[in-house]
Amino acid sequence: MPQQRLIRLSTRCARASELVLGACLLGLACGPALAQRAAPPPAMTTQDLSALFDAQVPREMKKAGVAGSAIVVVKDGRVLLARGYGYADVEHRTPVSPSNTLFRIASISKVVTYTTVMQLVQQGRIDLGADVARYLDFPIPATFAEPITMRNLMSHTAGFEETVQGRWVKSQG
Secondary structure (H helix, E strand, O other), X not given: OHHHHHHHHHHHHHHHHHHHHHHHHXXXXXXXXXXXXXXXXXXXXXXHHHHHHHHHHHHHHHHXXXXXEEEEEEEOOEEEEEEEEEEEEOOOOEEOOOOOOOOOOOOHHHHHHXXXXXXXXXXXXXXXXXXXXXXXOOOOOOOOOOOOEHHHHHOOOOOOOOOOOOOOOOOOO
């Protein structure tokens, strides 16, 4: 009797093992194939860039009420496309020239500055958590309990206050 019981148990275990193995194989067969590295997309040509920007920029300018803009695409230090759209001077119908028309860049300078800072961080030349005084060639007064870091400056949390009265903000009183 004990031998028959062992045979039944081993038969059950074998069947259970077969079911588990079958389920695993089925899962592998139905699962996603191993990822293949796709070939990188071909680089955009100057003609591709022209077609893209010529189709999009005028339409977006019209929607936003923008009189003129300039686009310059640079890759590896080489200008791939330089194109002006609209007018630098609407009244005199002077077209935008990507090499000669000046624009106010306003807050875009932050993006350029932050990109440059992060490149310097990658190179190990700037530490976002270090006191900014170490990067200056002049002393700054220690007016705060903690040193001011590049991270503070970039996130506008350095603690500087700017009070403007009479120009855009009504004077108090």
